[in-house]
Amino acid sequence: MSDQPSSDGGAAKALHITDLVKRYPAGVEALRGVSLDIGEGEFFGLLGPNGAGKSTLIHCTTGLAQPTSGAIEVFGHDAIDNYGAARQAVGLAPQELNIDWFLTVEETLDYHAGYFGMPGKERRERTRELLETFSLTEKRDERTRNLSGGMKRRLILARALMHRPRLLILDEPTAGVDIELRLELWHYVKRINEEGTTILLTTHYLEEAEQLCSKIAFINNGEIVAQGSSGELANRYGVPNLEDAYLALVGRKELSRSHVEAEVLP
Amino acid sequence: MSPAQIRFLTLWRREVSRFMKIKKQTLGAPLLETFLYISVFGAALGSRVGDLHGIEYVVFVIPGLIMMTWSINAFTNNSSSILQQKFQGAIQDQLSSPASPMELLLAFSLGGFMRGLIVATLAFVAASLLVDLPVDHILVLLPSLFLVGFFFSQLGVLIGVRAEQFDDVSFVQTFVLQPLIFLGGVFYSAALLPQPFETLTHFNPIYYMINLVRYGFVGYTEVSIPLSLLALVAATGVLFAVNLRLFASGYKLRA
Numbered sequence: 001m002s003d004q005p006s007s008d009g010g011a012a013k014a015l016h017i018t019d020l021v022k023r024y025p026a027g028v029e030a031l032r033g034v035s036l037d038i039g040e041g042e043f044f045g046l047l048g049p050n051g052a053g054k055s056t057l058i059h060c061t062t063g064l065a066q067p068t069s070g071a072i073e074v075f076g077h078d079a080i081d082n083y084g085a086a087r088q089a090v091g092l093a094p095q096e097l098n099i100d101w102f103l104t105v106e107e108t109l110d111y112h113a114g115y116f117g118m119p120g121k122e123r124r125e126r127t128r129e130l131l132e133t134f135s136l137t138e139k140r141d142e143r144t145r146n147l148s149g150g151m152k153r154r155l156i157l158a159r160a161l162m163h164r165p166r167l168l169i170l171d172e173p174t175a176g177v178d179i180e181l182r183l184e185l186w187h188y189v190k191r192i193n194e195e196g197t198t199i200l201l202t203t204h205y206l207e208e209a210e211q212l213c214s215k216i217a218f219i220n221n222g223e224i225v226a227q228g229s230s231g232e233l234a235n236r237y238g239v240p241n242l243e244d245a246y247l248a249l250v251g252r253k254e255l256s257r258s259h260v261e262a263e264v265l266p
Numbered sequence: 267m268s269p270a271q272i273r274f275l276t277l278w279r280r281e282v283s284r285f286m287k288i289k290k291q292t293l294g295a296p297l298l299e300t301f302l303y304i305s306v307f308g309a310a311l312g313s314r315v316g317d318l319h320g321i322e323y324v325v326f327v328i329p330g331l332i333m334m335t336w337s338i339n340a341f342t343n344n345s346s347s348i349l350q351q352k353f354q355g356a357i358q359d360q361l362s363s364p365a366s367p368m369e370l371l372l373a374f375s376l377g378g379f380m381r382g383l384i385v386a387t388l389a390f391v392a393a394s395l396l397v398d399l400p401v402d403h404i405l406v407l408l409p410s411l412f413l414v415g416f417f418f419s420q421l422g423v424l425i426g427v428r429a430e431q432f433d434d435v436s437f438v439q440t441f442v443l444q445p446l447i448f449l450g451g452v453f454y455s456a457a458l459l460p461q462p463f464e465t466l467t468h469f470n471p472i473y474y475m476i477n478l479v480r481y482g483f484v485g486y487t488e489v490s491i492p493l494s495l496l497a498l499v500a501a502t503g504v505l506f507a508v509n510l511r512l513f514a515s516g517y518k519l520r521a
Contacts, residue, residue: 024521056521062362065521087364098355102287114276115363117269159359 012040013073014167014198015061020070022056022222030056032222033070038167038200038215040075043193045213046202049250053222054202055095058171062092074167088116091165095172095202097152101145105136105155108144109162116163123162130158133188150181157185167198174208186212206243216242218249225249274369277360281377285343292343293385300335300389304328304396307453318455321484325400328393329480330452335389336382336411337418337475341443343378344422345435352426352519361520367513374426375419375509382415400484406491407482413498414475420505427509427518446472457488471501 015038022031031053038044046054059065061072061079072079072086079086099108106127113123131137134154139147144155153173160168170189174182190212193199203209209216210230217227226233226249230242237248244256267275285292308324315323351357360370393399401407425438450472456464467473474494481487513519 059521063520064358064362066516084364084366087362090362092358092362094355094358096355098358100351100356100359101354102284107283111276111280112359112363114272114279115360115365117272117364119267119272 012075014038014040014042014075015200016071016073016076017057017061018071020057020060020072021068022053022060022065023068030222031060031067031070034219034222034224036217036224036227038198040166040198041193041196042215043190043199043213044201045209045216046200046219047204047206047209047216047246048202048219052219054219055171056222057219058092058094058169058200058202062090062169063087088163089166091160091163091168093157093160093168093170093173095175097149097156099144099152099155099159101143103144104141105144105147106131106140108155109159112159113162118163126162126164130161134158150177153177153181153185157188161192165197167200168192170199170201170203172202172204174203174205182208206246210242218246220249269364270369273363273365274373277365277369277373278376280360281343281347281373282380284347284377285381292339292381293388296335296339296385297388297392300331300385301392303331304393308397318458319486321486322397324397325484326455326480326486327453328397328399329483330450330476332386332389332393332483333411333414333476333479334447334452336386336415337447337472338382338439338443339385340378340382340415340418341422341425342435342439343381344374344419345426345429345438346432347377348374348423348426349429349432349435352429357519367510371423371506371509371513374423375416375506378419378422379415382418386411386415401482402485403482406478406495410475410478410482410495410498413495413502414479417475417498417502417505420502420509423509424505424512427512430518446470450476451488452476455488471497474498 015036017034017036020031020034021029023029034053034057046057048054056065060067061074063079063083067080074086074089077085077089103111109127109130110123113126118126131140134157136151136154136158139151144152147155157170157173168189173185177185186208189199201209201213214229215227216230216233218225218233226236228236233245234241237245239245239248239256244253247253247256304324304327307327312323317323318326348357390399425435429435449467450470451467456467456473459467474489474497477487477489478491478494478498481491
């Protein structure tokens, strides 16, 4: 495939995944023919239990895992073989705090932008801007290993945004962060989504997905089993809300709050 | 500068800044070690050993020490840097960038190469201040040193990529490289060894590297220089090709 975006004559797709299969050498099939489309400008939620394949899908999209078969396109650019333009368009804030302990906060941002080919002057301006946005300016010369968990989380998000990606992938960005920071992150990602950045979010906080995402997909056992808006998913499973739809998906309807309340207060 | 050039320079800058941040350990310690070797084996013992093949003992030893410090530092730097970044997960930042396997491999390789070059240069300057060190064949010396540096940089990358724990790296350094280097004739002439040790030394690839560097400095060799150079070029090329294949396939780097 070339670096030129393919033209299918349809609406622009930020992410276009076709029949994606990922089988690990040990034989585990983490993705079993996933097909998924995320439109440009969407705020898309990918929900599923642990081990469902969410992170594997993200890793295949960003080059951290190699698909067994299938195709991935980011804004029409191949993301598997001729991946230059596709990677340039993606920013990843991973679930793990994968920052280099020996770098300072400022170096972490500067190097990242350099890996994406951003010139020095622009890197310095963008670094200043994001340090300010994420309240990291005072910590700019601090080694990353000395940061608190919340600060590391901010840094990872700032790093993902350094090269101005058109598709931002947030893999459980609010896991383990306090309420204040969670709300701060929500406001920020909502704002950049309104400014045109497409967002793919995985989370275990269903209220987060409900509040932020215009479209949600359920993934289970390596397959997309349902997708639509929060309301559409609830309707599909014949339940009142997204949480109950999720519980129906994972086969744990008995944990539904309405079910439990009905049992406790008959 | 093009985006690709910026990308490569940043990848390389990161590798160099890693060892510059801890230069007491990465530059100071190996330099002190080389200086101690020169003092003990050259100055202290050298006067009792006398000349080897008409060359003052300390001068005979220094080329091997310079080669040893370049190779060990190139190897250690790259294997440690890659394993450390794999361990922290920080390497994902480079792996998810648009950088090609070739750019990643060269940047990781040249980090250790630079560290070896700096330590070897400092060792050369220090040795030149202490003894009268000739440079007889600079056209053999420079390519030989550069090839040795690049070979061990590649070896460091290979072991760093394959390693899953720090023990894997130190095992290769302690139980493979150091014995091969020490038994490759840094401190003695293999021609003076009794059989079968003299013949066995000829199966040690590092023996040829030491001879190349020693010939470059003092003009003495026990092996064919053109054949040794050719073999070193071939070995370095093969190692580079293997590493490039590993980076392209994502072996132990990408899931």
